[in-house]
Amino acid sequence: MASRVRIPVLCLSLVLGSLACGSSESDGGRTIQGRVSGTGGSGLRVREQPATSSAQVGEFGEGASVTIQCQIAGETIEGSPVWDRVTVDGHDGYVSDAYIDKGGKGFVTTVDRCNANVGGHVEIEGPAVRAHVQQFADAACAAVNACTASTYEGHEPSADLALDLLISDAFGKLPTDGNAFGDRLAEFALANQDKYRIDYVIFRQRINFGQGWAAMEDRGSITQNHYDHVHVSFNP
Numbered sequence: 001m002a003s004r005v006r007i008p009v010l011c012l013s014l015v016l017g018s019l020a021c022g023s024s025e026s027d028g029g030r031t032i033q034g035r036v037s038g039t040g041g042s043g044l045r046v047r048e049q050p051a052t053s054s055a056q057v058g059e060f061g062e063g064a065s066v067t068i069q070c071q072i073a074g075e076t077i078e079g080s081p082v083w084d085r086v087t088v089d090g091h092d093g094y095v096s097d098a099y100i101d102k103g104g105k106g107f108v109t110t111v112d113r114c115n116a117n118v119g120g121h122v123e124i125e126g127p128a129v130r131a132h133v134q135q136f137a138d139a140a141c142a143a144v145n146a147c148t149a150s151t152y153e154g155h156e157p158s159a160d161l162a163l164d165l166l167i168s169d170a171f172g173k174l175p176t177d178g179n180a181f182g183d184r185l186a187e188f189a190l191a192n193q194d195k196y197r198i199d200y201v202i203f204r205q206r207i208n209f210g211q212g213w214a215a216m217e218d219r220g221s222i223t224q225n226h227y228d229h230v231h232v233s234f235n236p
Contacts, residue, residue: 036064037101038099039099043062044060050074051074051075057091058088071112072147077098078099080096080106124150124163126155156233162231164229164231165232166228185230189230198233199233
């Protein structure tokens, strides 16, 4: 991730005991403190990637203090797709946020999103996309940490020329950051419209062809109204 100005982090109240709190830096970003909770004493495995099928690189015991470097969407555990990047015994890995008490579950605005484009390449869920669409996905991940991208058959204008980039905890859920993450992503897409042959961007029940935002009709749900993701359509 790119270097950032050091910003103070407010201390989050914790249910289990007290932890030293404040801002710190990791790879140019911010970190927060949490504590392993809810494992029934069995402890929490640290995975190489944000999925239970990934190799285990370490483990934290129940009640252990952890430093969260960044957060990312991964396998859904106990209803939450959020995973926290941590370090254990000198190894970086991920733990399910469902078992981390940090004063609340899910994505938080006081820590960065993890950059998931390993080797500079974002794995887009769904059918294959055109080269310039993939290039935009990689660039959006690197620039604003928008790393969870998908498409599907029947996507407008076509599966290979469209992306949905998740900006909330999960599809169907409103973001908890006042739309700040989605706004940054939409602004990045519009600022690079010519470079990536972007036709239009949709976010928060609005569409923008590059001449400003226009309201759209109510389609009846959070996802259909594009409150949980930013939609980007591309020209061939």
